[in-house]
Amino acid sequence: MSFSQPQPQPQPQPHTRSESVTSISAGHHETVTGQPGDVGRNDNAQPTAPQLAAPDQTKLSNQALMVIIAAVALVIAAGLALFAASSPDGLEWSAEELGFSTAAEQSAVADSPLADYNLSGSESVAGRMLAGALGVLITAAVAFGVFHWFRRSPARDTRDD
Amino acid sequence: MHIPDGFIDAPVSAAAGVVAVAAIALSLKGAKRELDDASAPLAGMTAVFIFAAQMVNFPVGAGTSGHLIGAALAAILIGPYAAVLAMTVVLVVQALVFADGGLSALGLNVSNLAVVSVAVAWLVFWAGARSMTQSRAKVLVLAFLAGFTSVLAAAGAFVLEYALGGTMPLEFSAVAATMLGVHTVIGVAEGIITALIVGAVLAVRPDLIFGLRFFQRGTDPTLSAELQVSA
Numbered sequence: 001m002s003f004s005q006p007q008p009q010p011q012p013q014p015h016t017r018s019e020s021v022t023s024i025s026a027g028h029h030e031t032v033t034g035q036p037g038d039v040g041r042n043d044n045a046q047p048t049a050p051q052l053a054a055p056d057q058t059k060l061s062n063q064a065l066m067v068i069i070a071a072v073a074l075v076i077a078a079g080l081a082l083f084a085a086s087s088p089d090g091l092e093w094s095a096e097e098l099g100f101s102t103a104a105e106q107s108a109v110a111d112s113p114l115a116d117y118n119l120s121g122s123e124s125v126a127g128r129m130l131a132g133a134l135g136v137l138i139t140a141a142v143a144f145g146v147f148h149w150f151r152r153s154p155a156r157d158t159r160d161d
Numbered sequence: 162m163h164i165p166d167g168f169i170d171a172p173v174s175a176a177a178g179v180v181a182v183a184a185i186a187l188s189l190k191g192a193k194r195e196l197d198d199a200s201a202p203l204a205g206m207t208a209v210f211i212f213a214a215q216m217v218n219f220p221v222g223a224g225t226s227g228h229l230i231g232a233a234l235a236a237i238l239i240g241p242y243a244a245v246l247a248m249t250v251v252l253v254v255q256a257l258v259f260a261d262g263g264l265s266a267l268g269l270n271v272s273n274l275a276v277v278s279v280a281v282a283w284l285v286f287w288a289g290a291r292s293m294t295q296s297r298a299k300v301l302v303l304a305f306l307a308g309f310t311s312v313l314a315a316a317g318a319f320v321l322e323y324a325l326g327g328t329m330p331l332e333f334s335a336v337a338a339t340m341l342g343v344h345t346v347i348g349v350a351e352g353i354i355t356a357l358i359v360g361a362v363l364a365v366r367p368d369l370i371f372g373l374r375f376f377q378r379g380t381d382p383t384l385s386a387e388l389q390v391s392a
Contacts, residue, residue, distance in 0.1 A: 060365045062199060069206045073213035081216035085226035089218060090343040091162045091319065093225035097339050100329040105167035107260040115260035117216060131259075136213055138258055143208035143250045147201040147243070150189050 070140070077132030081117070082125060162230065162315055162344070163255065164270055166263030173326025178268025184276040185249055191242030195371060203369055204239040208247035211235060212254065219350060227347030230274055230315065233282035233307035233355045238362065240371040241283040248275035273318040281314035282307040286372050295376035300363060301356045303372075308355030312348035316340045 060068075088096060095101035113120050114134060119127035169177075196204055211231035218226040231251070235244035252270050255261040262270045289303040320337045327336070362370055 059368075062202065065366060065369075066202055066206055069210055073206075073209045076210075077213035077216050081213070084216060084228075085218040085220040087218070087220060087224050087226040089162065089226050089228065090221075090316070090340070090347050091164065093223075093343055094336070094339045095168070098331055098335060100168065100327065100331060103167045103328045104165040105263065107166060107256070107262075108264045109257060110260045112258060112260055114258050117259055117261070132213070132216060135216070135254065135259065136209055139212040139251060139254050140205065140209045142254060143205040143247060144202070146246055146250055147192075147196060147204045150192055150196070150246070 070136075073136050074133060077136045078129040079132075081132050082128060162274065162312075162319065163252075163262030164266040164273070164319065166265050168328060169266065169269055169322050170326040170328055171265070173322055174265050174269055176268075177272040177322065181249075181268045181271035181276060184245055184272070188242040188245035188249075192240070192246055195240035195243045200239060200243075200369065200371070204243045204247055207231075207235050207239050207244075208250045211247065212251045214354075215251065215255070221343070221346045221350065223343075225343055227344075227350055229351060229354050230278055230312060232274060232278035232315070233286070233304065233311040233351065234358055236279045236283040236311075237286055237304055237307060237355070237359055237372040238370055241279055243371075244279045244283070245275050248279060269319075269322060273315040273322075277318045278311035278315040282311035283372075285310050287375050290372060290375040291377065293377060295373060297360075297363060299376075300370075300373065301360050304356040304359040305352035308352035309348040312344050312351045313341060316344035316348075 087093075092101065095104070107115070109115065114131050115121070117128060117131045117135070119131045119134075192204075211229070211234065214229040214231060216228070218228045221227050230248075232244060232248055235247045238244075239247065249271050252262060252267065252275060256264055256267045256270070286303045286307040289299070289306065293299055317337075317340075320333070320340050323331070323336050324333045359370065367373060
């Protein structure tokens with residue numbers, strides 16, 4: 001799947017004091033908390049207030065969330081779907097009740113190798129699992145293609161249209 | 162609720178195709194405002210999840226079953242325009258690859274399940290959010306209502322299409338009563354599943370839920386500060 005786009009947002013840097021200038025002075029090793037020091041950019045060295053708006057470090061990362069959703073989708077499509085109810089859905093049931101179900105025509109792609117979520121029409125468990133997994137992959141390829149292509153341009157301040 | 166070929170005549174199917182194409186064009190434009198580098202992958206994943214979830218029919222009694230549509234879920238998570246696109250991707254893959262839903266009926270299915278149901282779900286959620294401050298309970302209730310109404314709206318759209326172009330003559334009231342009746346039950350399930358999934362995302366990454374930004378600027382200490390700033 002075409003999922004490899006640049007991740008422009010740097011991981012939110014927690015403003016820990018140890019990252020500031022203090023580590024440069026190798027001589028004295030007591031932890032000086034952001035004391036205006038000997039290096040050029042000492043103006044920044046004042047202790048920073050905790051950033052309330054910074055993203056919560058304990059939250060799930062985007063990548064982790066994507067992996068979890070992908071895994072859940074695969075488990076559903078290739079596993080849980082095996083146990084799906086086979087009774088007609090609401091529309092099919094209504095069509096039978098009202099007597100217009102006979103009007104249904106076969107889809108033009110009814111002979112497709114994945115028609116009816118069965119690999120090549122096999123009713124085997126493996127064929128159905130594979131069809132579900134392939135469906136997830138195909139949907140992912142199309143969806144990521146579409147959304148990658150049409151997302152807002154990453155260029156700065158795109159107030160266009 | 163995927164319509165096969167043969168239920169609705171060609172003119173109405175074609176008209177629905179025009180509606181679908183127009184809505185997709187509008188959504189391609191609108192989605193650029195909803196999606197950025199961070200949310201575009203989530204939109205793709207939403208489509209993937211909905212494809213998988215739609216495979217799982219659950220029994221709703223009386224020998225019938227339903228499955229998640231996902232239009233409300235998508236609208237709340239990624240915004241209405243991106244949701245139209247996500248639902249369309251799912252429906253196109255289903256119709257072309259899995260013979261689920263007819264080819265000549267694709268415009269009908271996109272109109273009902275991607276356009277009408279997303280639009281109604283979004284209106285319900287958005288109108289609710291605008292009128293109240295945010296809390297977890299309100300988000301879940303609105304998600305339920307959005308899911309419930311989206312299914313009834315899609316069923317209602319089919320009833321109208323059948324009245325205009327049904328291939329077998331039937332009483333309008335009979336089609337309406339049967340379709341809306343069974344989909345009321347399915348809609349409850351849709352609402353529950355929508356609320357459960359929105360609740361799960363709310364627990365781990367509320368910042369990713371598009372719909373939250375429309376709540377009145379309020380003060381729910383359980384939700385992160387950045388959301389309320391972005392409102």
